[in-house]
Amino acid sequence: MTSTTAELEALLMQRSLTDTQLLAAAEAAADFRILPNATVLKIGGQSVIDRGRAAVYPLVDEIVAARKEHKLLIGTGAGTRARHLYSIAAGLNLPAGLLSQLGGSVADQNAAMLGQLLAKHGISAVDGAGLSSVPLFLAEVNAVVFGGMPPYKLWMRPAAEGVIPPYRTDAGCFLVAEQFGCKAMIYVKDENGLYTGNPKTSKNATFIPRISVDEMKAKGLQDSILEFPVLDLLKNARHVREVQVINGLVPGNLTRALAGEHVGTIITAR
Numbered sequence: 001m002t003s004t005t006a007e008l009e010a011l012l013m014q015r016s017l018t019d020t021q022l023l024a025a026a027e028a029a030a031d032f033r034i035l036p037n038a039t040v041l042k043i044g045g046q047s048v049i050d051r052g053r054a055a056v057y058p059l060v061d062e063i064v065a066a067r068k069e070h071k072l073l074i075g076t077g078a079g080t081r082a083r084h085l086y087s088i089a090a091g092l093n094l095p096a097g098l099l100s101q102l103g104g105s106v107a108d109q110n111a112a113m114l115g116q117l118l119a120k121h122g123i124s125a126v127d128g129a130g131l132s133s134v135p136l137f138l139a140e141v142n143a144v145v146f147g148g149m150p151p152y153k154l155w156m157r158p159a160a161e162g163v164i165p166p167y168r169t170d171a172g173c174f175l176v177a178e179q180f181g182c183k184a185m186i187y188v189k190d191e192n193g194l195y196t197g198n199p200k201t202s203k204n205a206t207f208i209p210r211i212s213v214d215e216m217k218a219k220g221l222q223d224s225i226l227e228f229p230v231l232d233l234l235k236n237a238r239h240v241r242e243v244q245v246i247n248g249l250v251p252g253n254l255t256r257a258l259a260g261e262h263v264g265t266i267i268t269a270r
Helices: 002-014 020-028 053-066 080-091 096-121 128-141 169-179 213-218 228-235 253-258
Strands: 038-043 071-076 143-147 184-189 210-212 242-247 265-268
Touching (some): 002 020, 038 169, 071 169, 128 143, 143 169, 184 253
Parallel strands (some): 038 071, 038 184, 210 265
Antiparallel strands (some): 242 265
């Protein structure tokens, strides 16, 4: 390890940051897992929060019960209100960075609402620089809420086509899980998991319990349950090598998934 560190330092002082030898030395350096015992939950905006009390209250009860045994980082999606904002902003020919800011504001609103529902249990919502205090919240109450949109704002990388921000709340929550070195990433949505088609519109859609990123792309399913960039992020991840997609509208699914049961669909890096 000492020789690797010394080699990396020497290369950093002498080479371009895209030098292949430097990149190989950086790859060989071990990553420190900041929160290896924590799980990130992504609560869907359109699929869960937009449904209101009937969908959210049972999930809140499950979260409160689960945090007795699990450390939870709870990210929120943006949902229907963000789609409405995207429609207006795109019609005004605004760039992806502006749409990213608008989408982030809605995800933060959902985090604030979910945080208020959990407040009496000591679970708070944080944003921006407040993410640095996440370890303290987890040590004290085992849970914290955050808006799932990554904070790229004006620096959002434009999509190949159109102006809809490609990195949205699915990607933002995954990045939190990966960068903190968490043990699991669970997406809480309104479908049982991944299907061969849209189960809302296709009667012949078949459920897929487990699949790899490459298999999803080969079958043309890369944008059917998660944002497309999440698959590439997963494929290149060091710590979070699989994600789980569950139906949060089914009571007990979240509890079972946190316990390690194969609920819904598991998508693997390989």
